[in-house]
Amino acid sequence: MVPSMAFCNSGEFIVAKLGNFFCNFVRFYFAINIESMKNNKVQYLPIRARSKDESEVLDLYLVNICNIVDALDLENSKYSVHEIDENEKMISVQKYAIKGSVIKDIDLFRLKDHYI
Incomplete structure (x- = not known):
């Protein structure tokens, strides 16, 4: 069974929701541009979407x-804390603030503990 995908297409970078997971997709020539960036660590899996x-x-x-x-700057971000149980908490970020000093030489990154 092929999972249903909901696409949010903003140019050549596409975010799709497959079930409960969000995935990032790009077109071929965008992938080539990513390869030319400094400090990128990216894996690709070719797919055909219909x-x-x-x-x-x-x-x-x-x-x-x-x-x-x-690089998440919690002091300047807008977020809520949700208690999962007495030993575990989760944050939900509404407005991200990023530490510029951490990402100054990085072109492409994902925030630690954030999966979108």
């Missing part, structure tokens, strides 16, 4: 951004 009626076919790459940095 519309439900199969009238549109997109050749894309599923992107796994492996460059994970601890």
